[in-house]
Amino acid sequence: MNVTWVLGYPTGHEQGSFLTVDLGGTNLRVCYITLPGSRDKEFEVDQQKYKLPNEIKSGTAEQLWDFLSDCLQKFVEEKGLKGTKKEPIYLGFTFSYPALQEYIDHGILQTWTKGFDIKGVEGENAAGQLQEALDKRQLPIKMIALINDTTGAMIASAYKDPKTIMGVIFGTGCNGAYMEQCGKITKLKDSGLPSDTLMAINCEYGAFDNARRVLPLTPYDEAVDRDSPRPGEQAWEKMSAGLYLGEIFRLVLVDLAEKGLVFKDQDTTKLREAYALDTGALSAIEDDESPKLSETRTLFKDVLSLDITEPELELCRRLAELIAVRGARLCACGVAAICSRNQISSGHVAADGSVANKHPKFKRRWGKALGELLDWPKDQGEDPVVLTSAEDGSGIGAAVIAAMTLERAEKGQRAGIRSF
Ligand code: BGC
Numbered sequence: 001m002n003v004t005w006v007l008g009y010p011t012g013h014e015q016g017s018f019l020t021v022d023l024g025g026t027n028l029r030v031c032y033i034t035l036p037g038s039r040d041k042e043f044e045v046d047q048q049k050y051k052l053p054n055e056i057k058s059g060t061a062e063q064l065w066d067f068l069s070d071c072l073q074k075f076v077e078e079k080g081l082k083g084t085k086k087e088p089i090y091l092g093f094t095f096s097y098p099a100l101q102e103y104i105d106h107g108i109l110q111t112w113t114k115g116f117d118i119k120g121v122e123g124e125n126a127a128g129q130l131q132e133a134l135d136k137r138q139l140p141i142k143m144i145a146l147i148n149d150t151t152g153a154m155i156a157s158a159y160k161d162p163k164t165i166m167g168v169i170f171g172t173g174c175n176g177a178y179m180e181q182c183g184k185i186t187k188l189k190d191s192g193l194p195s196d197t198l199m200a201i202n203c204e205y206g207a208f209d210n211a212r213r214v215l216p217l218t219p220y221d222e223a224v225d226r227d228s229p230r231p232g233e234q235a236w237e238k239m240s241a242g243l244y245l246g247e248i249f250r251l252v253l254v255d256l257a258e259k260g261l262v263f264k265d266q267d268t269t270k271l272r273e274a275y276a277l278d279t280g281a282l283s284a285i286e287d288d289e290s291p292k293l294s295e296t297r298t299l300f301k302d303v304l305s306l307d308i309t310e311p312e313l314e315l316c317r318r319l320a321e322l323i324a325v326r327g328a329r330l331c332a333c334g335v336a337a338i339c340s341r342n343q344i345s346s347g348h349v350a351a352d353g354s355v356a357n358k359h360p361k362f363k364r365r366w367g368k369a370l371g372e373l374l375d376w377p378k379d380q381g382e383d384p385v386v387l388t389s390a391e392d393g394s395g396i397g398a399a400v401i402a403a404m405t406l407e408r409a410e411k412g413q414r415a416g417i418r419s420f
Pocket of ligand 1: 095096097098113114148149150169171172173174175176204206237
């Protein structure tokens with residue numbers, strides 16, 4: 001669990017315009033966001049997406065930061081944004097990987113996750129590396145906050161919705177953030193911060209049970225882990241996140257095909273390609289309401305060049321369901337753990353990510369599991385803890401956190417702020 005130096009919830013009155021950059025799984029998103037300064041008004045968001053070239057994901061630190069500063073430079077020039085050394089354009093950097101933060105404008109990458117394997121960043125200060133690359137180009141941009149996407153989701157939602165209790169991502173990766181009192185954070189015992197000050201905690205519970213003592217793993221989970229760039233890491237995430245659900249499904253089918261139980265006498269070359277099926281395929285299979293599952297039949301033909309029989313269709317449907325139900329129930333465990341620990345009995349969990357937003361049955365399964373874990377009475381009507389759709393955390397969240405940080409710095413409240 002990592003401290004984030006995001007101190008407390010926003011008031012909803014934060015103002016100003018900020019540049020944000022989000023290093024996600026497939027895209028790089030740059031935004032210029034104006035905060036309205038009021039809960040009832042809308043955010044202004046000007047944004048641009050840049051495709052993250054695949055080579056970068058397994059390239060070097062220099063290539064990564066060059067690419068980021070290139071996109072930022074293009075964006076700033078196209079939008080005519082101006083800054084000077086004295087009055088720079090302030091940047092919030094959403095870096096959705098586990099980072100140890102001694103300050104809010106600092107973050108040592110502990111390990112890459114979600115299939116990334118870039119040399120020269122692990123163990124280093126990612127925030128500093130980005131700032132150096134920007135300075136090399138003499139761009140008038142000052143990075144003032146490195147944030148996790150979960151913290152971003154929580155803060156962006158809390159700007160508008162005071163009932164927000166957590167920010168979670170159920171997407172390519174899985175994780176959650178919540179607010180804790182500094183007095184309860186052992187890592188901060190020498191910080192001098194008042195014990196009732198709130199600090200956002202990035203749980204990084206994707207790494208829960210890396211020691212593999214609790215989670216019941218199948219041989220398919222073990223294979224996903226073994227063949228990943230970081231075996232041993234992110235045990236829980238590899239069973240519940242969007243990047244892996246389609247792969248688990250594929251590995252089960254390969255096993256059944258090898259045992260001669262499915263796709264007999266067919267060419268299974270495409271099925272044997274790692275990550276040939278993504279989680280979108282699992283959603284599509286579970287969502288298929290066509291007569292005799294003809295859409296799933298077409299999917300198997302188009303993506304894997306396989307002719308699928310009726311019993312095989314039924315099997316695939318059931319398998320997709322099993323994998324997705326397990327994932328949703330695990331996602332409920334992370335939230336239930338925080339609710340139990342802090343005796344939270346009601347509120348909104350702001351969720352973002354493709355699994356939360358696009359899987360047809362995820363929310364219902366998640367809610368049911370949470371009710372079981374927290375012992376909600378069966379006949380109580382509306383659930384007390386509900387999943388809400390997070391306001392764009394990686395953009396708006398980064399901008400709100402940048403505004404909160406600037407405000408603190410201007411008031412001389414510099415705990416956890418290093419460089420400006
Ligand atoms: C990362 C987290 C991130 C999550 C969701 C995980 O792989 O370790 O930092 O919040 O993915 O993007």
